[in-house]
Amino acid sequence: MGKVGVTTAVVCAAAAACAVTALVVRNRMRSSGKWAPVSAVVKELEERCATPVGKLRQVADAMTVEMHAGLASEGGSKLKMLISYVDNLPTGDETGLFYALDLGGTNFRVLRVQLGGKEGRVAKQEFEEVSIPPHLMVGGSDELFDFIASALAKFVASEGEDFHLPVGRQRELGFTFSFPVRQISIASGTLIKWTKGFNIDGTVGEDVVAELTRAMERQGLDMRVSALVNDTIGTLAGGRYYDNDVVAAVILGTGTNAAYVERAHAIPKWHGLLPKSGEMVINMEWGNFRSSHLPTTDYDQALDNESLNPGEQIFEKLISGMYLGEILRRVLLRLSKEASFFGDSVPPKLEVPFILRTPVMSAMHHDTSADLKVVGKKLNEVLGIPDTSLKTRKVVIQICDIIAKRGARLAAAGIVGILKKIGRDNAVKDGGRTVIAMDGGLYEHYTIFSECLQCTLKEMLGEEASSSVVVKLASDGSGIGAALLAASHSQYLQPVLS
Numbered sequence: 001m002g003k004v005g006v007t008t009a010v011v012c013a014a015a016a017a018c019a020v021t022a023l024v025v026r027n028r029m030r031s032s033g034k035w036a037p038v039s040a041v042v043k044e045l046e047e048r049c050a051t052p053v054g055k056l057r058q059v060a061d062a063m064t065v066e067m068h069a070g071l072a073s074e075g076g077s078k079l080k081m082l083i084s085y086v087d088n089l090p091t092g093d094e095t096g097l098f099y100a101l102d103l104g105g106t107n108f109r110v111l112r113v114q115l116g117g118k119e120g121r122v123a124k125q126e127f128e129e130v131s132i133p134p135h136l137m138v139g140g141s142d143e144l145f146d147f148i149a150s151a152l153a154k155f156v157a158s159e160g161e162d163f164h165l166p167v168g169r170q171r172e173l174g175f176t177f178s179f180p181v182r183q184i185s186i187a188s189g190t191l192i193k194w195t196k197g198f199n200i201d202g203t204v205g206e207d208v209v210a211e212l213t214r215a216m217e218r219q220g221l222d223m224r225v226s227a228l229v230n231d232t233i234g235t236l237a238g239g240r241y242y243d244n245d246v247v248a249a250v251i252l253g254t255g256t257n258a259a260y261v262e263r264a265h266a267i268p269k270w271h272g273l274l275p276k277s278g279e280m281v282i283n284m285e286w287g288n289f290r291s292s293h294l295p296t297t298d299y300d301q302a303l304d305n306e307s308l309n310p311g312e313q314i315f316e317k318l319i320s321g322m323y324l325g326e327i328l329r330r331v332l333l334r335l336s337k338e339a340s341f342f343g344d345s346v347p348p349k350l351e352v353p354f355i356l357r358t359p360v361m362s363a364m365h366h367d368t369s370a371d372l373k374v375v376g377k378k379l380n381e382v383l384g385i386p387d388t389s390l391k392t393r394k395v396v397i398q399i400c401d402i403i404a405k406r407g408a409r410l411a412a413a414g415i416v417g418i419l420k421k422i423g424r425d426n427a428v429k430d431g432g433r434t435v436i437a438m439d440g441g442l443y444e445h446y447t448i449f450s451e452c453l454q455c456t457l458k459e460m461l462g463e464e465a466s467s468s469v470v471v472k473l474a475s476d477g478s479g480i481g482a483a484l485l486a487a488s489h490s491q492y493l494q495p496v497l498s
Contacts, residue, residue, distance in 0.1 A: 038395060041338065041339060045331060045399065049406040050295060051406055055293060056410070056413040056460055059294060059410060060460065061420070062289075063289060063291075063414050063418070064417045066289060067081060070284075071267050072268045073269050074269060078290050079285060079288060080285040081282055082183060082283040084259070085186040085280075086281040086489075087264070088275075089261070090240055093117055094487035094490075096487065096492075097112065097171070098173070098484070099486065100112075100480065100481075101173060102178075102234075102478055102482060104231060104478070106131065107132065109127050110127065110130070111127035111482075112127075112155070113480060121242075122480065126160075130148075138199050141203040146215050149216045149221060153216070156171065156223070169492060174234075176231055176479070177189075177208055177228060177230065178231045178478070179192075181230075190207055191203050191205065191208050208228070224491065225486075226489045227486050229481070230478075232257040232478075233281055233481070234478035236248065236281060239481075247436070248418050248422075250411070250437075250438050251439050251440045252438065252439075252449075254442075255287060255320050256286065256315070258284045259281055260418050261279050263280075287313045287316030288315065289314070289315040290315060294314065294315070294318060295410075300317060303323065322358075324361055325354075325359075328403055329353075329354075329356040332383075332396070333346070341395075355383070362404075364400055365400035372393035376388050404452070405448075408448075409453070412452075413456070425461060432468060433468050433469075434468055435469075435470045436469070436471045437474040444473060453471070
């Protein structure tokens, strides 16, 4: 058995051991009258969050069905299945100097790379991160884009001798814009709405590439935007650049999304000329997936009802970093109210929505100390609950385990749904590989979550098929990926002879 096989076996054994530990904790709780109400709440949670492989297969099949529906017509599915107009992913042959601008929140990054083809790859890269002053997030469109273009112009001015732009060539930029956009072409798209604290009326309905281009012209900066992408497509491009077997990208961080490479003729709603490559990258917006097969609880229902977007992003609310800690808080609050879990009174901080963030949940879940002191420390620091018993701490870890593993197993089912759609869910006869590029802090830092996801893929696909499926961490795909897409869609590329 190879190294990956050994690791997966260890992980799956650890998952089984964890389930046995949970059973022991539950049995001990049942034996004590005081703990009976606690045991009942935990048992109900476990039953409602259960993800037996049969149910996961139903979720994967539902994902595949929704993908077909979303590709057939606009609005035909909860999955938007957006056409990205990216029909040339990087190959590794790209050479030259390219820039990227990554705007997705209160900070933005500017980045430049010198590409050296198959041998040199990314020969050199530099980046700067810039904070956006709060008043520009709610001001005028020109003011925001002038601020961004000014920072970009300063960054270009600092270009060192290691970066070479051939004489007579215009600098080219990949623009990662992680807000809802209606894409019109590879380098144009209109803003549907602002999110993440931005609220600038003048930009909604406008082409964001045109807005940036005008601002660059006002700064005297001669630069062409050659690709407008979102972070998931950037991750796919970055993954493909280093590994030609990458077929999809998944983000599992604060939010979640997936993108994959589709055969152009399998997109009924595409009415343009088929691209020469025969391929088109699809941005699924899979956070909005929903199905009657998803295992949901009263906690999920209440969270959704009280959210800013009720009825939307149901899959995201079950599996992403924004929500896992909040689901845990809601379970602990119920235990506190109905079973006096933390004593006679309900801790006031436990009533505060989103006070319990997923990194805190992860830290508690990974506590292996004999007295679970990390769990005790976090409950005290974050929720103001001192002096918890070891038994209480063990129950907290058990609840973390139920919530995190449901999320990880559903994420794995979503990936299997994509593999089914593109015919990669069975064993590859010629020894080929199917690689998923993965990015996001949840997957990268929540080890129990990522190991459970890997284990579930193996369980769903079977030993033979799963041996050719690789999940590969591709940190910071969105930045470098945008620069690589600027290169693969450069105006200076030699036309491909058909």
